[in-house]
Amino acid sequence: MAQHFLLSAAARTLSLKSIYQGGEEKAYSTFCKVRWADNDGKPVCPRCGCVEAYSITTRRKFKCAGCYHQYSVTSGTIFASRKMSFTDLLAAICIFVNSAKGISALQLSRDLDCQHKTAFVLSHKLREAMSAEVHAQTVGESVEIDGAYFGGHIRPANVKEDRVDRRLARHQTGKRRVVIALRQRGGRTLTLVGRSEAEGVEIAKRVADPNSTFYADEAAHWDALHGTFTTHRINHSEAYSDLAGTNTNQVESFFSRLRRMVAGQHHHVSPQYLHQYADHAAWLEDHRRMDNGTLAHRVAGLAMAHPVSRVWKGYWQR
Incomplete structure (x- = not known):
């Protein structure tokens, strides 16, 4: 009898161990490559579209050479104004797609060692980005x-x-x-x-x-x-x-x-x-027939392409 795909090694192409072993710099580089995939991970100004930018390394920001607008890799996305590290964000996406029947905010908060309200809002932001895939x-x-x-x-x-x-x-x-x-x-x-x-x-x-x-x-x-x-x-x-x-x-x-x-x-x-x-x-x-690495990359791409959430931005501040 043939083995089910989800039970095979081919379904496991990403793990939390590999994310945390890679560290913050690798996670940050991953988000840059997802956000600006058409420019090989190099920054593109979200305001004017200019591809020339000065790097502000101390704050992980960029300054557009054309309009002088300062922006980061998460500016204008559903992760805008984030405080969580890129490693934890990538780990959250990995946990989210690995959970075949979903995951509660309480469990996610324990896995990421963050407040319940942080995990709750982050989960709903990811759901909003995922639902945008079939919009219209x-x-x-x-x-x-x-x-x-x-x-x-x-x-x-x-x-x-x-x-x-x-x-x-x-x-x-x-x-x-x-x-x-x-x-x-x-x-x-x-x-x-x-x-x-x-x-x-x-x-x-x-x-x-x-x-x-x-x-x-x-x-x-x-x-x-x-x-x-x-x-x-x-x-x-x-x-x-x-x-x-x-x-x-x-x-x-x-x-x-x-x-x-x-x-x-x-x-x-x-x-x-x-x-x-x-x-x-x-x-x-x-x-359900995709490996978890592809799923995580897909969710990250949807999140980085989705604009700032009008429902969940500042949710706890009303």
Whole structure:
């Protein structure tokens, strides 16, 4: 029996040991090469695009020879105004991609020996950069669609007489959300968060090619897909697959990863940030066949290409 790729040595091309053995200078050089890959790691002014610069070695900064603007390798990126060392930043990315089901901010803070709030914001910055990879993308050909509900758990009262019917709307917490996923077979996974799974119909019309073939379960709200797309349905009360290609197994596989991420790692996810956790799980699912060195380089490239976060910059300072 052939060995699974993720169990092979080919899947391990980067380790924390190699990052810390390389030291701060090598980590800094890595970020320069990722940021200015088109210029062989040499600085390019983010303001005017000039490639001539004076190096301010005492502060790891550059001064543009054209407009005299001072900048660093992280200026204008999601890591702007960072205080963490480049070695720790690179290690954080490595830990982030090595965690197949995600990693909690508490565990990351212990691994990096930093405050919980630092790890929390850094994790969300990385998720924001990762989700930008599929921004404005569409899906086509064969697409599976489904939804899964998260949050809003109501703890039952201790005494039986005090317990309420938790299915009734008046007893809901208002925090329950549904993650709607559209997964192209052999392609990408797009996720959106809403209050009802039925919202997925309009989302499909917006992000899917009109010539796509959709695969959905027996839920009644997916009936509306038949008017726009070629749609096949599978009744899960009878079978999970008809053995002729009609199933939602791949999108269910994504939800399996997301549920384990939420329940096993984070334990609680705010509905305000559920979309970022969903995007994180989708990114891991779509790139699960890549070695961890390639994954880390990819995340670093996305982070260095992403502008300053308008949500997470100065988060704790409000």
